[in-house]
Amino acid sequence: MTQTPTAAARRWLAGLDDALQRRDVDAALEFFEDDSYWRDFVAFTWNLKTLEGKADIRHMLEATLERVQPANWALAEDATGDGENVEAWITFETGAARGYGHLRLRNGKCWTLLTTMQELKGFEEKKGPRREQGVAHEIVRGRRSWKELKEEHEARLGYEEQPYCVIIGGGQGGIGLAARLKRLGVPTIIVEKNQNPGDSWRNRYKSLHLHDPVWYDHLPYLKFPDDWPVFAAKDKIGDWLEHYTRIMELNYWSGTECVKAAYDDGTQEWEVSVLRNGEPVTLRPKQLIFALGVSGYPNIPKFDGAETFLGEQRHSSQHPGGGDWTGKKAVVIGSNNSAHDICADLWEHGADVTMVQRSSTHIARSESLMDLALGDLYSERALAAGVTTEKADLLFASLPMRILPEAQVPVYQEMAKRDAEFYSQLEAAGFDLDFGVDGSGLFVKYLRRGSGYYIDVGASQLIIDGRVKLKSGQVAKITGNAVVMDDGTELEADLIVYATGYGSMNGWLADLVSPEIADRVGKCWGYGSDTPKDPGPWEGELRNMWKPTNVPNLWIHGGNLHQSRHYSAYLALQLKARMEGLETSVYELQASHHTR
């Protein structure tokens, strides 16, 4: 007799619960397929970890079960699926926390399980029914107003009173994390060199819009109003980040540069030297978080003769956009997102533009990417089907790195079919296309290397039409007025833009802490897929992001708006647990295999 998906999921949960309650790992493993995956965000491992197959799962359970005390596995809502395949949203508890997760069953056994920590017992956010009264309905002399208390706290923090956390970097990453820490009562200062929250967006080139759609980009706790455009302009996002920072009442030290950070083993504190509007201040937090975006320092290849170039040359991150380039020649080296955006910007403003493509690039038309790759998770269609942004985040995470690429391949096969004419026009224009080494497309490429693609928002048509010229090959050298290619072609230039990407995020650590610490932490991003720019060995989770690193009390946060939103939740809980002195044994702290 067939059971409903809900009954099947319930039976599975009851069985697992029972086995785990009895601390019977053998029995628990009976509920998993041989080819199964358990991905855990903090709940069991105090780490971000994917366990692949029964042996991994056994090892983790044997190491953690006694301590974690999982219990109360239950359905969060009715399961879906058919007789064979079941999907379910689940809740569970551990001794320390409440969890939420996602389960896929195949023929009654687990194929994928995602467990995430949602809140620490006894340290819940004061929201909804737990919200504060805001005022005591008793008049007492000497009470301070909300404003006075806020101003006093702001004046004290970092001087008479030390924050528990210092976050270096006040972009979307630092802000979102600080908002979560604020809710958890973790005293935090954000250090940001720009004058205003949002400036890191405002300072980019004029035509920049988000390439990701609005549903993908929400910050924690305060969603964009429902009339926000699908793709917001950079200044609109900048303004939003500024409002958000103030609405969340974050301790945001703008105009503040971090000069140096060193860990004091004696006091078990960081010594973080900053210049706050030019004034030196030393902060002494217990935890230091680097939230400097998705990448490290601008990467400019050393081309012979670059120093002899008589025109302007700059990295893409320095390109302001706009201006009048009529009658001027520009060469943009690179063929990823920034390269395309800057070529379009320069063409718009009158320049004669050439793009230099040095290696193949994955192009996805924005419309197709939104529909095929994101539509089921982040769209009005998804919302209408009950897939909130929060659920979408978990669904995306529910497919571990090992199986994500194969799940993505059909999406990009469909894209290649749908946009066949577009791709053949690009190829006819000489553009060297790829869909990733295994055809898994844009998001996997982003996770592996954070580069190698362009979400087409119009520049590809300029290349197809020849309005932006294309030159393939390697740069041989640079002269006073030209970029010279290895085939001898001279590309005359008044402006050279190096859209040549960025180094690894631990580059920041080398300067701000020390090269030794940077090497001990090791390369950030990538998961050891052994594909271009993401060397093995296999790690299965993104390197060093949002989880303990090999340097105690040093954390890396960052990524796009989606990642900043979702993973800040787990990082904030890890920090809160440490502040409260909870038991936080990290299961299998990952080794560092690559220095940069």
Next chain:
Amino acid sequence: MTQTPTAAARRWLAGLDDALQRRDVDAALEFFEDDSYWRDFVAFTWNLKTLEGKADIRHMLEATLERVQPANWALAEDATGDGENVEAWITFETGAARGYGHLRLRNGKCWTLLTTMQELKGFEEKKGPRREQGVAHEIVRGRRSWKELKEEHEARLGYEEQPYCVIIGGGQGGIGLAARLKRLGVPTIIVEKNQNPGDSWRNRYKSLHLHDPVWYDHLPYLKFPDDWPVFAAKDKIGDWLEHYTRIMELNYWSGTECVKAAYDDGTQEWEVSVLRNGEPVTLRPKQLIFALGVSGYPNIPKFDGAETFLGEQRHSSQHPGGGDWTGKKAVVIGSNNSAHDICADLWEHGADVTMVQRSSTHIARSESLMDLALGDLYSERALAAGVTTEKADLLFASLPMRILPEAQVPVYQEMAKRDAEFYSQLEAAGFDLDFGVDGSGLFVKYLRRGSGYYIDVGASQLIIDGRVKLKSGQVAKITGNAVVMDDGTELEADLIVYATGYGSMNGWLADLVSPEIADRVGKCWGYGSDTPKDPGPWEGELRNMWKPTNVPNLWIHGGNLHQSRHYSAYLALQLKARMEGLETSVYELQASHHTR
């Protein structure tokens, strides 16, 4: 055989729909009790109107049916209730609009029906699935960035280009209405004399917190984050209003005073003279909206000798709060909300304070009011039961003025019981209590007269304890250093605060437009209940608020945060319809019975 509430409601709706489709008013009336109420917000009447009994309903239907073309009556969700009483959320359409409403059946016939306009067909807000793309994915030369377009529009509006609406007053009322108009594409300028949005809150006395709870106070489109306290401090609200104004991208002319407004019959435009940061500008909108709060000018009774007083004297609206009043004597004339708050504030800051109570006052302890009067509509409990803020607004509106008081009486009977000791302590202290002339309590008093009560947030205890002294009676005169009561008591004073309320809102019109226009509009607020400060004849809806007045193209908006939020929706639709030249015949424009 009993039917389910859903089946009963469905049958009723189908029957009404059929009768209305056939334009058969007799048949339609069969679906109503003799003692029934149909309250309509804009959908049928282009007015806010309550029809009481079958004769009223017949008259309205006969006047509007042909034009309104109602159709597609349906349940919005399953109905609730028992065999006798049924409640249902409903949807319907008219020729011009989509509507939403609420229905109560008793034994199969309608007792109360609320119909509200939600959106105009063809002029829907660009939200959710209708949201804009934000960027065209085609590169064209000369395109402007979001920021450039916004700045150009701001520079133009009010100078080269005239707004359709000018809103005088940029507090919660003006801001919320402007946000709705912005969404509807109605060019609007808000004129506000303060330097920043939110200043009207920031400028009040230091200890002020909202007396209404957070669920009651949301603005349109962007809810307070879920960790907001139940009662927010005035500066926190001030900051929120400022962020809201900028997030909603409103055309907010701060530092701008309205000097004069006159209607030009020739051009069919208002001529609104303003000083924008001192510079004279003339605005020429088609529609002029006054949104100057809940009240008119400060009301200061003329007491003999007031001009001879040697200390400080001020209206409550001018009381800054804070400071050091140690060793000083203060007399606060009045016993409503502001009087209590200011007595507490002065006591907190060291003053010897006497409250002068001139007439009985309704006191409701905040905790009891939240639980008994608001708990089913605006609370975590309500939210958990599916009563969103939007639904609560409609539920509150679903009981017409004629029956609201009797529905409220039991709430306050329960309050009197629950807080019996508190009330007897207050009476023992000499405080003259009431619960409204008919025992209907605070909200009805607010609707009738906007005064006569205090939501106790602690000051009553000061009076019970005698820490704030109480003197009942009338003021006979004021001397150089005292308030002299009619029983001869002299209350020595270094400070007199007149917490004596405000005039009617049309007082603003007398100054800014003309006394004749003010009189033609007539008194604002109150619904003709023939109770103290709300003279008859019966009107059944609040005078002049959010609906057409006797002066074409002149509108009054205002109220607390709840009213500003809810009713701005209907006012915005009325304005939008006029801008688009839709048919907007007003059913039974109300006569004006009282000049101030």
